[in-house]
Amino acid sequence: MNELDNLIGDLYEYDDELTAKQRKIIIAAIEAFAEKGYASTSTSEIAKNAGVAEGTIFRHYKTKKDLLISIVGPMVQKFIAPFVIRDMEKVLNQDHESIDDFLRAMLKNRIAFVSKNKLLFKILIQEIPFQPELKDLFKRHIGMKVVEKATLIIQHYQEKGQLVDLPPATIIRGIVSSIFGYIITRNLLLPELDWDDEVEIERTIHFILHGIKK
């Protein structure tokens, strides 16, 4: 479980916050939630796969939902938000000459991030519609901070005459849809295909920038 091991290291700043059993619980939970969905995964199954007693899960997480939140919350909080924001600040400060470069940087970064966190990503998008806590978290972090920043960046480039005069919200939606479309197709819908990320990212950037019309 190399992917998962790294992941844990990322999610929890101080590794020693977690006992060995806790790590095993989290890893087993991530795998099960991603494969069968949160509601269809039983705590006894998680315990069995983690090699711990069922009671041990509840010593560390008061409820099953607590376990979910503690897995998926940090992903939203510590990763998505700060990374995105830092990236964007970098962009604004370094003042890339063209948005091409900016877009390229962003896409690669985000795609690498999701590739490292495929399972968590799947859990997150599956459960957001049903977990008000997650929805809130998401709206607060992404909806407010990220969209705000993104709007500024887009206006910045629009003023420089590089971007079309669509409303920033529409532009953001276009970009995000394209990115997610790629990520989901690549990782969830057709993971069995041979993907040349380098090339396909360039194509996606081309699509975002110039559309499909010749």
Added chain:
Amino acid sequence: MNELDNLIGDLYEYDDELTAKQRKIIIAAIEAFAEKGYASTSTSEIAKNAGVAEGTIFRHYKTKKDLLISIVGPMVQKFIAPFVIRDMEKVLNQDHESIDDFLRAMLKNRIAFVSKNKLLFKILIQEIPFQPELKDLFKRHIGMKVVEKATLIIQHYQEKGQLVDLPPATIIRGIVSSIFGYIITRNLLLPELDWDDEVEIERTIHFILHGIKK
């Protein structure tokens, strides 16, 4: 539940196949599945909301999963596939001069379709990852028939010199991502906003055709 009533009429060709109770069961099930997810909805809850006895559900549907499939299967089979295909044939036959018109027709049609079937749509995309039957159905209908047709159309326009020379798969992904991005934002993420569909569809078409660069 006007939306649901129409819906039922659409899903089942011969309305009289369904008893009144069956209709009520299906409606209650759609509402519950969409709101809380398939796995988190109990059959007793469906029965209560439908105003029937618990046993009645199992008289008509052997298992709970049968109920799900019988709700979401027809959507895939009878709706998505035929509509899309028919649309596309229409396009190819009528031979729209420009893809602009074609795209516009498609988008409006698909968006109208999903608006009519918001709840079913939500159930479908939530459950596809977890229900092999649905995944198969989907892949067979969409993946094979639709993608095939779409590829032909794109090649058709590429030969006419109207479309950029990206691989058809990339183009399809771009278009579909943009459509879904709009539908999901509009119906699931931010349904509380005031949407002017006419205008926003035009913007989305513009994005698909020309991208974001000026």
Added chain:
Amino acid sequence: MNELDNLIGDLYEYDDELTAKQRKIIIAAIEAFAEKGYASTSTSEIAKNAGVAEGTIFRHYKTKKDLLISIVGPMVQKFIAPFVIRDMEKVLNQDHESIDDFLRAMLKNRIAFVSKNKLLFKILIQEIPFQPELKDLFKRHIGMKVVEKATLIIQHYQEKGQLVDLPPATIIRGIVSSIFGYIITRNLLLPELDWDDEVEIERTIHFILHGIKK
């Protein structure tokens, strides 16, 4: 379980409100609660003794506490309160010449009642301190209606010059303590002794009326 059978008949006015299984559940629950206490009785144990599946209990009673309340509530409501009140009205109306007769009637009646409901009585006094619902029920029925009536009766006899001039509350406490003292000693503390109820009741009445001093 003849005692319990009668009991059920008393508690539920229309016997046919209860299925056979429900009766068995209630009887098993009463026995277990009385023997081991509510908190120390498991629902699985009740189910086993009742000869039903555990789920059956929860089909009829939403929670374990529901089961307790539905057993002990009617005892308070339908029995204690109305009986006592009716008795007392009878007394006031018939206007017994002396309180001796009244006391005697009361004691016999109450003692017979508790003898018929020994187990329920035990459950009731054990659980009242821990179940707010029961406390409320009890205070409302006994505390308010019964004490009020009793006060009137005592004042009635005090005016006739038959009763000592202690505050009614003190007199009620004295009488009730003596009755409960007898009932508890007789049924709970020393049930193994040979009790001649007739005689012992006369003695208790003598104690209440004249005290211990010669």
Added chain:
Amino acid sequence: MNELDNLIGDLYEYDDELTAKQRKIIIAAIEAFAEKGYASTSTSEIAKNAGVAEGTIFRHYKTKKDLLISIVGPMVQKFIAPFVIRDMEKVLNQDHESIDDFLRAMLKNRIAFVSKNKLLFKILIQEIPFQPELKDLFKRHIGMKVVEKATLIIQHYQEKGQLVDLPPATIIRGIVSSIFGYIITRNLLLPELDWDDEVEIERTIHFILHGIKK
């Protein structure tokens, strides 16, 4: 927790038998048992309220029931029994002229005792029916020694012609019921009322001595 602190000092002859943690455990246990009942109190709750680790409880008390017994046992053994007996011997030796004085002394003494030990008293009467160990302890100490002595005293006064010719057991029951009736009403049923103990004790003595008849 002044009440509880004194209490502990009383229960354990050599205070230094107890570590600070042990004291905290006992105090927390008394409070919890009294409030929610023995069976409904978890050891983890006691540990938390005592500010110790869960394991610490089991270092001092082999089982949860051990803890209960070690709390409530001394109350029966070291307190009730010896006090009562000593009092009674005093009475017999000092040879109070009248039982009035004797009764008054007893009542005040017992009521003061229970007031100091309200919580323990509550635990004791709640748990006696369900804990054979306690029942035994109680029967051995109270049932045998106390009743024996009390019988002697009553016969003593009966011979002096001061007491009515009811069987001693009946007289004991009358007195004890009246005392408990007062203590329970005062401390458990209606603790929120303003009680003037001096006055109410006199009234209770009057009731015991002369009954309710004028």
Added chain:
DNA sequence: TATGAATGAGGTTTCATTCAT
């Protein structure tokens, strides 16, 4: 001595499903 992570048996409750009516 004290800790608190770990246990696993057992608690209450839910639930899809069956079946006699």
Added chain:
DNA sequence: TATGAATGAAACCTCATTCAT
């Protein structure tokens, strides 16, 4: 056809107790 009582497996969770540190 429709019912809803009944089921029992399995869900989530609690808890007294143990044990390595």
